[in-house]
Amino acid sequence: MFNIEIPSRERANLLQLILEALLKKAARDSRRLNKLKNAEGRYRIRAGRMECYLEIRPEGAVIDRYTGQEIDAFIRGTIDAFFRLGTGSLSPVPLLTGRLKIKGKFRAAANLGLALRG
C-alpha cells in the first residue's frame, strides 16, 4: 500500500494534481513502486511558474504547496516535460536530458524520475 495525499485537495494547484496522477500510476506497477520507494526524500518541484512540495516516504507520498520547506532536491522543467516523463517519451534518463533540471541530491531525484517514467 502506497498512499498519496494532497492536503486540502480543493486548493491544490495543477502541478500537484498532475504529480498525484503520475505517482498513482507509478504506484500501481510493483517494479516502479520499488523505484518510488528508493526515491525517499523531500523535493521542491517547479513546472512553468507552478511549484509544489513532494515528500516521499516508504509508505506513501505527500504533495503539498511549496512554502519554503527544507528539501533534498529541486527539480524544475516545463509542464509538457512532466507529461512526457509520464509517458516515457522523454529519453531513458529523463533527468539528464536538460528538459528537467535538478539541484541537490541527484540520486534520489533520478530514482523519482525513473519511477514516474511510463
Place this chain on the structure above:
Amino acid sequence: MSARKTWLSTLKKKLGEHLVSTEDSTLEQYATDYTEAEPSKPAAVVYAHSAEHVKTVLETANQHRVPVTPIVAGTNVGGLALPAPGGIVLDLKGMNRIVELNRSEMYVVLEPGVTFGQLKEYLQQHAPDLTIAYPLAPPNVSIMANCLLDGLGNLSFMHGSMGEWIGGLEVMLPSGKVVRTGAAALSKYWFARAPLPDLTGLFLNWQGTTGIVTKLSVQLWPEPTARKRLFAFTYSVEEGFQILRSLARRFIFFDLGGLTWPAGKMLFGVDNPLVRDPSEPEFFLYADIGGFSKGDLNERLKIYNRVLKDFRKSGVEVEGPVDVDEIVKAVPDFASLADFPMTLEFLLEKGGLTWIGTYGPSSLWENGVRRGSEIMLAHGIAPTVVTRPMKGGHYGVLRFITVFDKKNEDEKTRARKVNEELLELVLELGFVPYKMPPWAWARIKNRIDPGFLELLYKLKELLDPNAILNPGKSGTAGP
C-alpha cells in the same frame, strides 16, 4: 371516457400497446433532465420507429389538442426536451436508419435517432475517408438534434455551427403533411440548401415547435490522415485570447478553443474548484491540427509553433504545447479525452449540468470571461468558461458551464440565479444564446426586434395552428 383516455386509446389502437407507455416510472424518467428546470410529467411516451408512427401521433394529438415534445437522447442543457404537463413525449430513438450515404457529394441522409457514435462506426466501415464533426457530448447524442439546435462540433472552427451543415430536411407538420426542404425538394440528391428559397430555416432553431423532422441531410468532410491535438497554457485569459485570435487568422486548424482554469482541475477530479493558485495557468488553449499527409501536418505544426514562439519573443509566457495523446498516455484516467465523441464524466457525475451558451463577438471574450467569472464565483460556482472561434473566427462561442448536485435544492437555486445573471451579462455584451431555454426566451422578448417577434408568431401559427408542438419553447408561447 375522458379526453385523455380517448386519445390514449386511439394511439394504443393504431400503434400497438408496446409503443405507448403510461407507466409511472417511464413518465418520471422523461419528466426531468440535467438542468435546473423543474420536472414536468407527460401523460404518455410514444416510441416512434417510422414516419408513419410520427404521422399517427401528430394527427391524433392535433385532433385532440395534446402537446407533443420530441426527444432523442434528451441531453441538451436548455431543458428543451422537457414535456408539457399531460402531453405526449415522442421518443425518436427508434428511428435510427442511415438512409443514404453519398460519398461523392459528401453527405448522409439520417433519421432523427441516428447518434454520433452510430454514424462514426458506420463511416469507419463504409467511408473511412469522411467524417462528421463531433460535439463534446456522449456518443448517444442525436446528430439531428445537434444540427437543428445549431450546436457545434470539433470542425466548427472551419465550418461553423452545425445548423449550417444541413443540406435539407423532410419534415412532418402537425397536420400530418410532409414537406421537403433544400435541393431535395426538387432533386433526388440532398446536396445543399441552395438554390431554392431556404425553407429549412423554418425548422432550424425552432426547438421542435414547427414540425417533426423525419429525415435530415448533413454534410460530411474529408477525414485528415494525420492529426495532432495540443494544449498550450497562458497565465492570463487576456494573453490566451490574443494568441487564440492570432491562431484563428492562420486558418490551418480543424478546431481551436480556450478553457478557463477550473476545467483542468475538474478533469483531475477536483469538485467545484473556486481557488486558483496565482502561479497556475489561467487559460488553456486547445488546437486540433489535421493534415492530409505527414508533411502537410508538419507544415501546419510549424506555423502553430511559430505563432507561439513569436508571442514568447514579445514577452508572453506560454507553456506547452502538450500533446493530448501524451496526456492520455501519462494519465490513463483521461482515456475519455482520446477520441470523439467524448463523455466528460466530471460534467455529469453530480447529475446537474446547465449553461449559458452563446455565440457572439469574439472581440469581447475577455470582458465576458472576467465579468462572468466574477458572477459565478460570487455564487460559489467554479468559473468554467469555454470559448471557441467559429467559422474561421467570424464569431465566437462564449459558454459558462455550471455543474451542480441535482438533488440539492440550494445548488439548484444557485444554478438558476447564476444563469439569470449571466444571461443579463451576455445580452448586454451582444452575445446571443443558443439552445435557449424557455425562461431565457421570456427575458429577451422586450429586447428582440419587434418585427422579428411578430413574424415568429405568424410563422408558428401558420405551421402549428393548434400550438401542439413543444409548447413554451423557442419563444413561440405568444406575447
